[in-house]
Amino acid sequence: MTGATRARTRHRDGIRDSVTGEGFSVFAADREGSVQRGPSRGRGQRARKGDSMASSSHSGAPTPVETIRHSAAHVMAEAVTKLYPGTRVGIGPAIDDGFYYDFQFDKPIQPEDLPAIEKEMRRIIQGGAEFRRREVSKAEARLSFASEPFKLELIEGLEDGTISLYEQDGFTDLCRGPHVANSREIRTDAFKLRSIAGAYWRGDEKRPMLTRIYAYCFSTKAELEGHLKMLEEAEKRDNRKLGNELKLFSTHEEAGPGLIYWHPKGGRFRVELENWWRQEHYANGYEILYTPHIGKSWLWETSGHLGFYKGNMYSPMKIDEDNYYAKPMNCPFHIMIYQNETHSYRDLPLRWAELGTVYRYEKSGVLHGLMRVRGFTQDDAHIICTPEQVEDEILEVLRFSLHIWKTLGFKDIKAYLATKPAESVGEKERWDTALESLRKAVDKEGIPYEMDEGGGAFYGPKIDLKIKDAIGREWQMTTIQFDFNLPERFGMEYVDKDGLHKRPYMVHRALLGSIERFFGVFIEHTAGAFPVWLMPDQVMVIPVASAFDDYAKKVVAELRKAGIRVSADLSDARMNAKIRTAQGQKIPYMLVVGQKEADEAAVAVRFRDGRDQVTLALDEFKARVLARIAEKSLDL
């Protein structure tokens, strides 16, 4: 994989970056995401300084790839305004894998128009345009951009004093810079216009929608090619495509978009995963709860959801004169259980987990396969503890989470520590101690972390974990969040040693995040070739000819008795076709059986990963598979 594809947020064409991939937030109203979301880049992780693997363009010091991208954006704006006179320009920054520029066209343009723009850009680049910086007063700037309403607005937002302009080839843009000295530093074979998209001016849906042209852009051709290759690979692994091919799940627009139907094979996966999840939780001192799917409105008024989160909740249903809401979160229900009795400090910490299915309204335009849905199951838990316990509890959660990810085969994990935003609840002291306990935990576990200043939810600081998948994309999965708000709002208490009633600390956490989204990420990470223990079909027996169907059935019976998920392909297709089908279904072991095997009570094992096949005694094979399953082995 090239440096370029290694660069931070590798996201497929299909999924946009987002800061919102939060595991869950109690009040996510200020962000649009919830548990779902594509590969995400946290706030502390903008591409600003990154991608420093920029290589030297031609002579002299290396030009950071960001500068190249930004300059290429100017070149594109020049090309567009030349080809479409009268087009108003917006902004054109560098982004993770290239750049974009926002325009307001008189007539809409089509994707077919991109090649012409690209061609004009190449012409400009090869013409060797010099980039010149010029500093002017605000008044002068206003004059130069008299016909550019968006630029004028930007100018008004700037501080008084000098304003810098960059000019190349007669095209002037309001810009802070820096830029390449000469357009030739942009490689004509290292960028590619990607797509046209609508984008609200300044991201505000009340402002006009501009036309955004996206482009990939790197320092070298090899990096661009590497990136395109990664995107191609991502497309092959697309959870929607594999979900269909491997018969794992479906969605049904006619029955409601954004809702997942788990098919038998997806169901096998999920049951295995959840059984393991439950086992692990009991082993780690959790208790498992089940709570209702709907609840009366006072719960959501008290929690604050109806104030902050209403837009993401489904409309209420009236039952016996009361309004009930489908739950967008599980927390109020867990609190109801807590409030059912008086708690002593001796009861704490309480670790309560639930695979809780929640419903959240998501705008139709953001729905995406398993990654962004309207109904999903959180692997949610709430830890209720004393202030003294919180540090250990956080460390425990972090350890637990790492154990989970390691078992599932994810090694590359980063943490993001989000601190107090401007608007927040809870005394500063609590924030400080909470943050300190988060920091100590990541330090102790030796996980690399970045700070996300002001990125916490208003109700408390948090740690998010991002995992890197097999093709280098990062996904925000685990979230561990302090909550100073709900204990207050619901008046949660415990009786301490000194007989005083005190407020407990509450920590929300989700490890996998959403079972649906995790499934999507896992499908893409493994390309559908799950580890044996999670594979819906673990073994396929393939007789070389129908004369050996009986032996194939015997093999199936024997393995099935041992609890292995196995079947035989007794269709009248050729053996080669059966192998092909089983391989396409990513079945880990294909057992080819004929006269030889029948005579010796053996099986010829063909592995999904293409390693050399081996012939084993049936007992031996059985023992091997059972061991792999028991160990949750990632190997076959």
Added chain:
RNA sequence: GCCAUCUUAGCUCAGUCGGUAGAGCGCGUGACUUGUAAUCUCGAGGUCCUCGGUUCGAUUCCGGGAGAUGGCUCCA
């Protein structure tokens, strides 16, 4: 929700310059009885997303709607 593109068989896609449609895979059937990635035969299967308009006639052109896909944070 907004912008752009798209919606034809279970899946992947052709096609009709306006005269109601095809392939491959899959499924069913018959034959063949095979040693590590596709055996051959025949057949079933479509309100061409939906509603309306134009037209003698619309899957095709126009408009409304639904859904899908790519975007809608990246600050000059």
